[in-house]
Amino acid sequence: MSAPSGGRAIIEVDGLSRHYGDVRAVDDVSFSVAEGEILGLLGHNGAGKTTTIRMLTGRARPTSGGALIAGLDVVRERERVKPLINLVFEEQNLYERQTGRENLELFAKLYGAPPARVAELLERVGLTDAAARKVRTYSSGMKQRLLVARALVNDPQVLFLDEPTKGLDPSSARDVRGIIREHASAGATVFLTTHYMEEADELCDRVAFLAAGRIVALDTPRELKLRYGERTATVLLHDRSEHEVRLDDGGDAARLEAWMAAGEVLTVHSNEGTLEDVFVNLAGRPL
């Protein structure tokens, strides 16, 4: 089981698998997430990200293995786990004929949250002015913010987000990321799946790469980039020609040294490996 660097583990996953006939959607996955940590799960479509979230939120039974949230079994103690968690779904599954406020009021009642929580959340996601409008009149970005507000209605210890910024314009995506970061900084644990490497890099304390149902790497973005990423440098010479050199390649390093000795180098920009490179190295193709 891959352990977090510090803090008490609030999510503990051990040998979790879900098979549909011969298809191993999730195959013997183990990891743990510390309290207050943001963990990102990255992978291609069909890699098993959503199935993992479905099992952790008690909406699908594991074929084998298990998971604990706050020490409670997600299958056997599902009813006790429910109030501790919440989820931002991949689909914008809101009640479109109801207003934004009515949507939040419904879930506040279901979770037994105080009525004042609704106004507080509307304010937090910037929807106070649109609260009395029916959701079908909302833009995609507004709906996504309302989805996030709905998932925060019970102030969950563990917040799951399935592709929270998918299809959003950069400004709306930035707003959503801000709300997630704010919730995590208040001590909650965040578990998110995403297709966006920059998002994972910016938000996540640790990142897990999932390929064909198995975790192929799990660590901090920085460590992953150092371990699997390629260090390169872009060299601009006096003759205005530009060259990409791999710093870990002996031949390229000698070339760079020769240019330096000859005084031909105008500028050198070193490039750290990206999570995208790491993913390509590990999964064989880009996201």
Next chain:
Amino acid sequence: MKGARVNAIYRKDLRDALRDSRLIVALLMPLLIGLLYSFMFKDDTKPTAKLGVVASTATRLPAALEAATKAAVQLKVQAFADQAALTQQVRDKNVDVGLIVPSGFDEALTGGAPPRLTVILPASPSFGGDYVAAMLDRVTQSLAGQAPAATVTRVMLPAAAGTSDSAFVALGARKAFVLVAVILMLAMIAVYALPAVLTEETEKRTVEALTLIASDAEVIVAKSLFGLTYCVISVPLMLAITRVAPENVALFVVDIVLTSVTLVGLGLLLGGLMRTQTQLNTWSTVALIPLMAPAIAIQLPLPGWAETLVSVLPTAQTMRLGVNALAGRQLFGAEWLSVAIILGWAVVGYGLVWWRLSRQETA
């Protein structure tokens, strides 16, 4: 199970239903059909006919016709000043049959001279109009003092209890068809309104958000309450707008409540099976047939095997109990059996819903 959660989902569904044009139409359509039946049919079991007469001198003919036809038709006679006015009224179907009686008609008949009598009928005569016109020969012969060729004795058998005849005789066509409209409304709730709510939750995956905290049972109970509320509001509304009052209110309430509970169970089952609104639109029409057919078939003469087949369906028993309740008499016997059959369907419906839920929870 938490009552507060059930209540929150139930209230959301009610509020949503008021904003959902599909559900409003599902309620309005049977109401309008009931209203239409109420205008089309009368409480009287005998058909009525209006006889228009133009006669320049006094004649016994209208009174004699009224007497001769009273066993089969309720005849109303109206005098007109001239032929043109009467013809127009017949054409407009305000009058079923018109008679132009010449001056000195009665005297000519008794004197043995054959007077000319003109009968005006519309292009498609009503049963009453046709019947009155057909009786004219016999009545004029009688007025002329001629003995009939044979003495005809008409024996009308009373309707046998438990048959469609007895229902119509006891209730009249209007009440019988309003009862059919009530069953149509309950069936529409079962096969369309309630499944539409469930299917939309499944299709848009809002039900997954609900069950993140609520249990499947809490969601199902809330939906059942929603369906029952729909029934409880719509049936009295139908009775009010059609001015139909059951003679045996207690039996009618038992009948409607049992049927509502049963059909809501079947609606939950149907809603659980449908994944999309398109699927529901296709299958709800098919599902409506076995629910509506018995309500109509009970009023038709059926061969024994067909009657047995129909009588095992819940709405056939709803119709039987409903007829008894509206008439205030036991026209259909074995009411306990009707209750048992409806309850049996409730057990089947809810049992299957429960079975599906338990399978879903272990999936």
